[in-house]
Amino acid sequence: MLSNIGIGLVTLILILSxxxxxxxxxxxxxxxxxxxxxxxxxxxxxxTFTVLSFFTLIIGFMNSDFSLINVYENSHTTKPFFYKxxxxxxxxxxxxxxxxxxxxxxxYLFLVFNYNHEKKFRLYTLIFQNILILGFLxxxxxxxxxxxxxxxxxLEGLGLNPILQDPALAIHPPLLYVGFVGCSIYFSAAxxxxxxxxxGKLFAQSIKTxxxxxxCFQTLGIIVGSIWAYYELGWxxxxxxxxxxxASLLPWxxxxxxxxxxxxxxxxxxxxxxxxxxxxxxxxxxxTGTFLVRSGILNSVHTFASDPARGIxxxxxxxLMIFSALSIFFLKYKKENYNFNLKSRETFxxxxxxxxxxxxxxxxxxMLYPIFLDVLTNKKISVGPPxxxxxxxxxxxxxxxxxxxxxxxxxxxxxxxxxYKILFLILGAIVINLFIFYFFxxxxxxxxxxxxxxxxxxxxxxxxxxxxxxxxxxxxxxxxISHLGFGLLVFFxxxxxxxxxxxxxxxxxxEIKQINxxxxxxxxxxxxxxxxxxxxxxxxxxxxxxxxxxxxxxPEIRIYSNPxxxxxxxxxxxxITSDFYLTMSNVSRSDYYNIKFQNKPxxxxxxxxxxxxxxxxxxxxxxxKNEY
Amino acid sequence: xxISISKIIxxxxxxxxxxxxxxxxxxDNNYNTLNLIGNRIxxxxxxELDNDHQYISEKDLKKNEHTLINFFASWCxxxxxxxxxxxxxxNENKEIKIIGINFKDKKNNALNFLKELGNPYNFVGSDxxxxxxxxxxxxxxxxxxxxxxxxxxxxxxxxPINQFQYDQILxxxx
Numbered sequence: 038m039l040s041n042i043g044i045g046l047v048t049l050i051l052i053l054s055x056x057x058x059x060x061x062x063x064x065x066x067x068x069x070x071x072x073x074x075x076x077x078x079x080x081x082x083x084x085t086f087t088v089l090s091f092f093t094l095i096i097g098f099m100n101s102d103f104s105l106i107n108v109y110e111n112s113h114t115t116k117p118f119f120y121k122x123x124x125x126x127x128x129x130x131x132x133x134x135x136x137x138x139x140x141x142x143x144x145y146l147f148l149v150f151n152y153n154h155e156k157k158f159r160l161y162t163l164i165f166q167n168i169l170i171l172g173f174l175x176x177x178x179x180x181x182x183x184x185x186x187x188x189x190x191x192l193e194g195l196g197l198n199p200i201l202q203d204p205a206l207a208i209h210p211p212l213l214y215v216g217f218v219g220c221s222i223y224f225s226a227a228x229x230x231x232x233x234x235x236x237g238k239l240f241a242q243s244i245k246t247x248x249x250x251x252x253c254f255q256t257l258g259i260i261v262g263s264i265w266a267y268y269e270l271g272w273x274x275x276x277x278x279x280x281x282x283x284a285s286l287l288p289w290x291x292x293x294x295x296x297x298x299x300x301x302x303x304x305x306x307x308x309x310x311x312x313x314x315x316x317x318x319x320x321x322x323x324x325t326g327t328f329l330v331r332s333g334i335l336n337s338v339h340t341f342a343s344d345p346a347r348g349i350x351x352x353x354x355x356x357l358m359i360f361s362a363l364s365i366f367f368l369k370y371k372k373e374n375y376n377f378n379l380k381s382r383e384t385f386x387x388x389x390x391x392x393x394x395x396x397x398x399x400x401x402x403x404m405l406y407p408i409f410l411d412v413l414t415n416k417k418i419s420v421g422p423p424x425x426x427x428x429x430x431x432x433x434x435x436x437x438x439x440x441x442x443x444x445x446x447x448x449x450x451x452x453x454x455x456x457y458k459i460l461f462l463i464l465g466a467i468v469i470n471l472f473i474f475y476f477f478x479x480x481x482x483x484x485x486x487x488x489x490x491x492x493x494x495x496x497x498x499x500x501x502x503x504x505x506x507x508x509x510x511x512x513x514x515x516x517x518i519s520h521l522g523f524g525l526l527v528f529f530x531x532x533x534x535x536x537x538x539x540x541x542x543x544x545x546x547x548e549i550k551q552i553n554x555x556x557x558x559x560x561x562x563x564x565x566x567x568x569x570x571x572x573x574x575x576x577x578x579x580x581x582x583x584x585x586x587x588x589x590x591x592p593e594i595r596i597y598s599n600p601x602x603x604x605x606x607x608x609x610x611x612x613i614t615s616d617f618y619l620t621m622s623n624v625s626r627s628d629y630y631n632i633k634f635q636n637k638p639x640x641x642x643x644x645x646x647x648x649x650x651x652x653x654x655x656x657x658x659x660x661x662k663n664e665y
Numbered sequence: 666x667x668i669s670i671s672k673i674i675x676x677x678x679x680x681x682x683x684x685x686x687x688x689x690x691x692x693d694n695n696y697n698t699l700n701l702i703g704n705r706i707x708x709x710x711x712x713e714l715d716n717d718h719q720y721i722s723e724k725d726l727k728k729n730e731h732t733l734i735n736f737f738a739s740w741c742x743x744x745x746x747x748x749x750x751x752x753x754x755x756n757e758n759k760e761i762k763i764i765g766i767n768f769k770d771k772k773n774n775a776l777n778f779l780k781e782l783g784n785p786y787n788f789v790g791s792d793x794x795x796x797x798x799x800x801x802x803x804x805x806x807x808x809x810x811x812x813x814x815x816x817x818x819x820x821x822x823x824x825p826i827n828q829f830q831y832d833q834i835l836x837x838x839x
Contacts, residue, residue: 328686329686332689332690334686334689334690348690349687349690352683352686352687352690355683355686356683359679359683360679363675363676363679367672405682405685408685408686408689409685411689412685412688412689413685418796419795419796421794423794541739541740541774543742543745622742623742624742624743624745624746627742627745627746629742629745630742631740631741631742633740
């Protein structure tokens with residue numbers, strides 16, 4: 038029943054896409070100034086049906102309707118209601134439907150909200166966006182249909198992978214999808230701009246809101262994914278340079294560069310080609326990331342989605358996208374002359390873009406090199422954190438300095454002399470760094486540079502914020518919050534990295550282990566029965582010998598029944614100044630448990646400062662007027 | 666569109682990338698341990714855990730009738746449970762040489778581990794970044810590989826060695 042409704046709706050969307058492309062092409066030839074009414078209607082119908090099809094699938098999951106293969110494979114009646122719903126996008130087919138939803142909704146909103154832009158440009162955007170929609174619809178129908186039915190209807194489902202049953206993970210995919218798939222609209226707009234010749238300032242104005250929206254959601258999505266990894270995976274860290282994390286970073290670098298250079302295009306009417314390249318590559322990188330993850334070429338926690346047959350489809354689609362984008366770009370490319378004064382804001386924004394491009398290429402190489410080597414020479418290697426840390430971290434130092442002083446410069450040419458304030462702030466940063474270095478332990482020269490640059494950026498942002506209080510014009514606020522957030526993020530990551538305590542050992546019930554000034558007493562274990570799992574809970578008494586403070590930590594080993602899986606839940610005690618992190622895992626054929634104990638300073642501040650970066654973006658969305 | 670060198674370069678790059686992706690789809694990502702049996706190991710060189718200047722390489726392995734290469738780490742709990750079998754093996758059968766490869770571990774922890782439980786190894790090599798283990802298709806430790814003097818893999822054990830596998834090893838080296 039649901040299967041038929043779902044397939045019916047998807048078919049309707051498909052027909053509507055063809056109709057939209059057809060009527061839009063007809064409308065292109067007329068000389069009327071406004072877009073024909075019927076196109077709006079078709080687009081609205083398309084959006085409605087798309088949303089309905091998604092709700093149909095959600096209803097299937099809510100009612101545990103196992104006549105749908107997708108529900109059968111990814112749900113179970115005993116699952117908590119919240120995770121039944123989240124299960125809708127916790128699998129490949131369902132998430133593809135969500136993907137199409139975002140494509141369609143963005144297509145409609147772009148059409149409606151950009152009423153004051155040129156008709157031809159809007160129509161072409163609609164056409165390109167609907168070509169993308171068609172591509173994914175065919176993919177859904179031919180290869181990954183969430184509405185496929187199964188007969189006889191199974192009585193019980195196979196269950197959702199327990200590590201996906203986590204609140205952070207329930208919201209992580211929708212956020213990322215708005216972020217990554219949202220890029221599609223300015224991919225289409227960039228193509229339309231090339232074809233219709235609607236360029237420069239006006240083009241920048243037409244896409245800037247959409248760039249901001251997708252930037253905010255991407256940033257937030259990546260942070261939520263990282264939070265999930267920290268609390269759920271039990272690896273004791275928040276960023277692993279895992280291929281999937283890298284895949285999500287690539288479009289983020291591109292979109293961050295785009296967000297900055299778009300301002301130059303809007304204000305100075307230059308950098309058009311570069312902006313177009315960034316528009317195109319942001320979405321291309323999103324799809325590339327999806328391809329690498331979904332095809333199973335990259336091994337990671339997202340393997341739930343891997344299948345080479347899908348890979349071929351996405352790869353063909355990706356190739357078509359890249360080749361058509363490149364061809365149209367080269368066909369329409371006009372040489373531009375850039376003539377920027379060194380001491381101008383344009384120059385600094387360009388510097389930001391160069392840094393972003395460098396980070397992007399580094400991560401891309403680190404991610405693809407093992408694949409290339411494997412394919413071409415059959416050698417298996419892994420590129421891990423050391424590579425990324427060595428290449429990226431030194432560059433973060435000048436990056437942060439430029440981030441602080443760049444916004445100080447005015448457009449075109451600025452009379453800004455070297456400010457005594459800046460020298461004073463650098464001096465302040467050096468003193469604070471010396472203080473940390475002297476009292477809390479020493480670290481390398483590079484770490485010193487990182488701390489100084491981060492503290493400088495933080496101090497500078499505070500100074501900017503203070504100035505803002507007396508200023509009527511508050512448009513600088515989002516930038517200050519985001520830049521301050523970045524400074525704090527680097528600072529706290531640095532502190533966390535330098536002063537973390539980490540220890541692995543084995544303990545039996547009743548045993549005591551002492552690490553530095555901490556005493557860990559494994560007091561007992563108990564067993565808890567829950568709705569869809571059984572848990573072995575350890576009771577650890579943690580005593581800080583310095584101040585005799587006692588805490589209890591209760592890590593769990595959960596045995597899920599559907600599907601049968603073991604997960605290890607970390608016990609995490611979060612405080613303002615530090616996190617205690619303890620996981621236990623059973624040792625087969627022995628009474629011992631393997632314990633991983635960590636004391637991580639300022640963990641919560643890493644999340645707060647990362648969220649600040651995203652917050653800046655969201656505040657900018659609410660402001661009517663921009664800085665600049 | 667006029668054709669220029671830069672365009673040709675960009676297009677060839679893209680084609681190359683897409684080609685690699687396409688080939689990448691065909692790689693078998695799940696290491697199949699069976700594939701390894703019968704293969705000869707090569708490029709084998711290890712640094713001693715406690716002494717950076719001491720090496721072991723293929724030449725040394727060829728001198729042994731049989732060599733058991735065991736991947737272990739101090740943080741790995743199942744490694745503890747298999748340790749007694751390794752000790753038994755080194756005590757009872759002098760024919761077989763055991764080489765330990767310390768996988769992604771801290772040196773001091775590894776040395777303490779061996780001090781606490783005893784050292785069954787004729788040579789302990791360090792693989793702190795896990796590169797050597799990747800060469801052997803190791804995807805979780807403990808794992809052990811039995812090779813002959815030809816450097817051909819005759820058995821691979823994934824997970825801790827138990828009594829059954831212990832007996833099998835003895836049977837194979839007889």
